[in-house]
Amino acid sequence: MANRVENELTEELLPLLQEERYVTVATVDHETGGPNVNAISWVYAMDSKRIRFAVDNRSRIVENLRKQPRITLTMIGGGSTYSITGTSEVIQESMDDVPLKLALIEVAIEEVRDVMFYGSRITAEPKFEKTYDKEAADKLDKQVADAMKK
Template identity: 60%
Template sequence: MANQVEHELTTELLPLLQKERYVTLATVDFEKKSPNVNAISWVYAPSTKAIRFAIDKRSRIITNIKEEPGVVLTIIANGSTYSVSGKATIAAEKIESVPLKLSLIEVEVEEVRDVMFYGAKIVQNPEYDKTYDADAATKLDRQVMEALKAFES
């Protein structure tokens, strides 16, 4: 997909965004008016045109999106790096079915670009471990992902 612009998630990317995954999110900082990047993992794409994610409702990301809805998600997958840009909205201030105070954000996908530099490929996808109680993490992850899947926009 190098040098190609898509206007929705590809058939290769869609299933990769239908489970918890390491993704970075870039927003415009509401005070500094400069890029702000965060790592997130509760991500779900219900279709090729939308991506949902959950974050702490007190996060600076919320204010950033309210001020400037343009965002970019970066996904490392399939031997490459993808930039997915779009407009974000706060679809739910609080996800009621989850014990933490999380907000649900939905991004309308506008562009998908393969941004890997020429002549290279990713040979290992990012991996991470949860550093808190494994059983609690599994239960919370399941609750959040179910809420992202079930949300009616």
């Protein structure tokens, strides 16, 4: 997808965002007006035009998006780095069937851009591990994933 701009997720990118993945979220800070970047992993592409993600409902992300709903998600995958820009909406202040107070946010995708620098490709994608109880993490991840897909 190098040097191309799409208005939705491609067939290659869609399944990458239907599994747990390291993604960064860039918003406009509601106090300073400057950039605010956070890392998330509870993210799910509903289809090629919509991405949902979950964050603590006290997160700065939520307050930022209430004031300015424009958002950019950055994903590393498929051998490159992609900037996914759109308009967000908090669709649930507190997700049902999830023990934590998580907000569910949906992004209407407007632009997908390959932002990898010229003449290069990603050879290893970011990996992460949960540092708390594995069984509890797996249970929570399943609850959040199921709630996002509703």
